[in-house]
Amino acid sequence: MAPMLETKYVFTITAKIGDVVTAGETGVGVRRIIPIAGGEVAGAISGKVLPFGADFQTIRPNELIDLEARYAFETNDGATVYVENKGMRFGPVELLQKLKRGEPVDPKLIYFRTIPKFETGHQSYRWLMQHIFVASAARHADRVVIDVHQVI
Known part of the structure; x- marks a missing residue:
C-alpha cells in the first residue's frame, strides 16, 4: 500500500497584479495576460515578489480558466526563487464575470487551485x-x- 497523501501549509504568496491585456479569441478561448507587479511572501518563507512576470490565461467558453503564471520572489536572506504556477479557476459564470470586472467575490465560491513548481540555486531553499x-x-x-501547501 502506498503512503497516504497529506499536506501542510507552508507560506502565502500575495502577488500584486496590473491591468489585463487581452489577445482576443484564439480558437481555444480568450487569451489574457496579467502582469505581476510585485507583492510579498509570508510564512515559512518570507520575502518579496519581484516586479516582473505574468499570468497567462485562457478563458474557455464555459468560463473555465486555465492559468499559467511565471514569476520570481526574493527571500529576506537574498535567495531568488523562480515560480511556475499552473492551475485552474472555475465557478458560477456570473461570479467569474464580476471578478473580470474587478468586483469583489467571496473566494469560497470560486474553485481556484494551482500546482506551483519552484527553482532556485540557493542551498537553503533546495x-x-x-x-x-x-x-x-x-x-x-x-x-x-x-x-501554498507541501504534499508530505
Missing part, C-alpha cells in the same frame, strides 16, 4: 525543488493570494 506543492488561491481586484 527543498522547494524536492517536494510537490498544491495551492488554494483567491483573486481580488488588485492581487492574487496563494496559500
